[in-house]
Amino acid sequence: MTEPAPMQPWQWEEPHWRKLVNRARAGRSLHPTHWPDNKRCAVALSFDSDHETNELRDGGKSIGRLSWGQYGGRVGIPRIREILNRHAVPASFYVPAVTALLHPDEQRALVAEGHEIGIHGWIHELNSVLPESDERDLMLRAADVLESVSGQRPVGLRTPSWDFSDATLSIEKEMGLLYDSSLMADESCYELLLDGEPSGIVEVPVEWVRDDAVYFMMNRFQSLRPYTAPTDVLDIFVREFEAAYQEGGLFQLTMHPHIIGYRSRIWILEEVIRRAKATDDVWFATHADIARWSLAHSREKAA
Template identity: 25%
Template sequence: MQDESLSRRSFLGLENQHVFITGAAGAIGGEAVREFLDHGCRVTAFDNKPLQLSGIDAERFSRLHLLNGDGADEASIEAGFVKAKERFGAVNILIVNPTQEDSSNSKPIWDLSLDDWNRSHQLGVRTSFLAIKHFLRTVRDYQESSGCEMDSPSIVVTETESTAGLTAGKAGLHYGLLSTVRKEILQLNSEGRINAVACGLGNSDHGKGITPADVARTMAFLASKRAAGHISGQCIQVEGKESHYSTQTSKAISIKDSAPSIPRALAKPKRNKIRVAVSVDLDAVSGWLGTSAHPDNVLADYSTGFFAARVGVPRLLRMLTKLNIADRCTWFIPGHSAESFPEEVKKVVESGCEIGLHGYAHEGAYQLTPEQERDVLVRCMEIAQNLTGKKPVGYRAPLYQLRETTLDLLEEYGFEYDASLTDHDCHPFFAPKRPPLEPIDFSKPAATWMHPVKESPSAPDRRPLVCVPCNYYMEDMTPMQFLPHCENSQGFVDVRVIENLWRDRFLWIRDNEEEPIFPVLMHPDTSGMAHVIGMLQRMLEWLKEWEREGEVEFLQTGEIARWWKEKMLK
């Protein structure tokens, strides 16, 4: 079990429990996801439909694992438990919301086919059986591998009238699976329990006034060893005014409509600071002149460069200003963009951001002679100084194409940092001082080229020149911009793929690195597009939620370089 400080403290003692919820996209399933997250659990939400949850803050989202799968397919549910274990470890609690078809509800019985009847009234039992079967197998496997019992594994099954087939579930799951599993789970684990929650949700007199949240709170109660460790094999019926055992031997749980019956979790403690470096490469037309030059480039290609400057830049500025981080970003601007689009670049400078260099015509270092490389750098320094009134201190190589002579020039002209290399992915480092890599000449004997990388004999690095990491996995353009003549271009990747990739990177870095940085690189060509900018805004808003938790700070790239250099050179 992971450190309790990573989550919230639950009144029910549920913190850090791994909860697997089937049917999570339904009304009850969605409320169950929210309820268990509120109690500090790690939640795997399993369904074949997308889960729509609003108001889930960043800390809770870090404990949510969304899985798409078919609960009626055994291979799918088995794979779901494997993926859940890979993400959050062994599953402790299973919440079963049976799947059901509605075809029988829309026809009178004389018009129903046998197949419709089977789908409607057997599918719920099938999905529940498969979920319970494979949950118990994961318990067995955990205990065999660990050599000890899992701490009080618990199953809670939801039973509505439609899954039961009769009012109050009297022909439902708790007279079949419930009674069978109650006995058999004890053979596997001395504290194992299974219970059910029956509800009408407004479809009958006893269901009037019941909400999915009422059902979810009852689920949390039954799942809790602290609150209900003595209860097994029971079906709790949730009614508008109260809940009682379906056997009517007790009326133990009272649920008020006006307020939750179970206190919410307490706020978690703060963790170490993550410094977010939001940067924008304003390539515009220059992107087609240097690294993306090609004899087949046409007017339509250049047109995307005009879009970047005249549409993408204003959109990004409005979005960053709305999020109150416009002055905490760094824009790397090629000299060609600054001279070709002065009005747009003026608005960028007026936002209060940092300005860094990015070549003149987005040329790669390997396209230039050393003399050309010096001339370009000097010219771009002059352009930036005229724009901002101060000498630029940061540099990002176009397409990350820099060489040893580039770093020599940055040292010579007193630059503070470069943002083009990835010796590390979430910590700055001093710029390396290495001889050029020697290509292998395979026409020569192997003994002539089998040797390790050579380090500089004079100094291990170029301190105080700092490298702030950045590469293709931290940017938008490569996966989401179609560049016809670029080998790595894609352009038709769903923005949610990249959003999830970035979130996964952030969450792993947050849990495993001390005082890390998190670079996010945008291009107006790409992030300025209507189908992309909304994702970027969601991502940055999500990071700002971590800022409100005290875990994130947005900084200009130069500020990050100076912070790290001061820390390292004390």
């Protein structure tokens, strides 16, 4: 007997597409009534320490690409740490478990300097292609490795490549995580709904326009090599910050040590910090601290 053809999206019944939409969705806004010390704006800097896992996750064995990942830990992270420490600015680092095992001293040093370590998968795997049992197992083991290596139990997750599966939010809830930082439904923090019900998990939202990878990543084997000049990337980031400042909101930024760490780009990080500090009215905080503050001081109270 011939298998019936799968239904096309325009053939779906309303309950089906509503279920898809409502699985993980933005709930109440957690835009706070005020920031600490009545600062006008919050700045949350983050770094995805993918390192060698960018090549390993797809079964890659390229020595060249593995060396590019090693650059992130060998050169990128020290440059980032030096800038953050010189300006006394905390940040959040999202670390695959394999990265933590390859670079344990890096994670311990970051925690000692007051930075946050967050979950970023086991080997930077894509959650959407995993069975739920595998995703849960990898996430739990990743959290245990990060705690064992760094001495700090992670309270937040950023899914690798911001790839969020149908099961991710329910697993986060099972783990009792404070927050997620993988989704894009707002520019302020919000509570995530799981199948229409409050999950208790704070979303610290990301966005591609506030990510260095989309501007600088290129493949030399492709005919099209997208690239944005560092001065133009700074302009985008600064405009995002200035708008967040005017709104009294949150400016969240995502960077990668193996991308932003180069001599011609690392100055972008310092310039963003310098311009934010020049206002003398900004709270720099980890994503965990942003999530805690937003949850405790939100304008919209829980039902």
